[in-house]
Amino acid sequence: MKLLGLFNYWVFAVLLMIGLYALISKQNLVKKIMALAIFQSAVFLFFITMSRVDGGTAPIIQAGVSGQIFSNPLPQVLILTAIVVGISTTALGLAIVVRLNEEYGTVEDNEILAMDRES
């Protein structure tokens, strides 16, 4: 039961490692950007999971209703910001890949490295 209760945290750790592994092992730069996105999404999941309160609802105060349990809204707001940061990073990364493709004619890391060594 304890294992299941921590299910989200397991997913967080596994996703984080998938992202990191792909970042290191993949040669294709677009795949590297995808790996980076997975890596960051794992952290989003982590924050959202920790904000969850058992039986909690959205934190909206309603007239005439008292004694409600709310999930913590702060991590969710933080992650909204972090998602924006993540999208900007992905967009900039892809823009750099486009420019790399224009200059080198390839998006494979090892080929770019070989061309850099020659010059």
Next chain:
Amino acid sequence: MNLVDHLPALQVALPLLTAPLVILLRNGFLAWMAALAASLASFGLAILLTQGVLGDGVPEYAIGGWQPPFGISLNVDGLGALMLLLVTGASSLGLAGGRLSLRRDIDNRRAPMFYGAWLIALAGLCGIAVSGDAFNVFVFMEISSLATYILIAAGRDRRALSAVFKYLIIGTIGATFYLIGVGFIYMMTGTLNFADMALRLGEVIETRPIIIAAGFITIGLALKAAIFPLHIWLPRAYTYAPNAVTVFIAACSTKVSIYVLLRFNYGVFHGNLLGHSDLFSVFIVPLALSGILLASAIAIYQGNIKKLLAFSSVAQIGYIALAAGLATQAGLMAAQLHMFNHALAKGTLFLCVTAFVLTSRSANMDKLAGIGRRMPWTMGAFVIAGLSLIGVPGTAGFISKWYLVVAVMEVPGWGIPLVVAIVASSLLAVVYLWKFVEKAYYGTPPDGDVSAMEVPLPLRALIWFAALANIYFGLAPQLPIALAESGTGTLLGGLL
């Protein structure tokens, strides 16, 4: 509330709000003027803040009137003021000295965008230095990093693109690690405010999430600060960036990450985790030492002057990390002073390189042979800044090396070996700088032309102004010492 109380917010708001206005300007020269004006105004604000810190202290600024720990607070202490002076000073130096070189590197059509990105990077770096909120620091860190990637990618050489891609990947991993660490701390304490965090950590001391958080934050920031062996992104990024950009980022961007590292490890963890200072020392001191020695040795074998100076930066970051890792009052003083003095020396050196590349169109040392006879003024400034980098008495570098040696001597049992390592690395610095100085003064130019070809007078004057600042802060180091003392006080909170 008078205007002075709003200074911490203005420090970030001024460059951030000028950036979109700069982008609207259609002309490269006007955009440069506006960016320089904003940068100099930020420098002025930093000076006012420094006066405030050294005087009565700067009051905490609660954004939007939301009181901390619930709202975001901006705090400026001695260390923060030191960082603000560095960041805004380096930005002004890079912009003022880089006009001619940037005009060549950047299309006139794209120049407004470029200067906009420059101001956003400046705003982000200032934001890190003033913010008292862990998540806010993450956001500012990413703002400054994203803008810095754009600045570096503007380099003419296509290798700038592959270098910046590597920097983007590693920088994002570093920032994400930091975010994970902040998440774990938030999970245990429910706060993001540094001061509140330090108070509340005491209740959850020695729990596993906090130890994991300390690990994630330290590694993430070490990646961003390019502490050896996590420095692999740095040499190529510095080498292929436009020269004026190198002046800016080499002087301050890694130091800002070290600033956050100090803030977390001393301001937050130090008093709360048992044996934290020992663990931190055991982790960081060996890395710093190998960085100091290996990076200096690698620098000797570089053929490109910018790459040589970049590896020297890795070694100098090693000194800062070594001093910080000692976890003593003297060590923290030395770390902060070295941040200031190294920024001064490296900024000047890269500004000289900007001038060399402007006239001879190459950063390759063989092509720069004989440049000392052709550009005696610029080369003279290079030698002065080089002496400061080595730590010769009478220059700023000597002050921080002295503090470092004094701090190291206090370490029981390890004092002498550490001093030997510092001296050995300083000698390596003599070797790699001499390699260039010898070529510059005694080498024969590749085309045999030894006629004088100096850069225009304003740029020469600026270079000498920067070089003389290296001597001034070597003879009269009261300002950085006072700021570092105040910074050490807040970091240790009277614990030592």
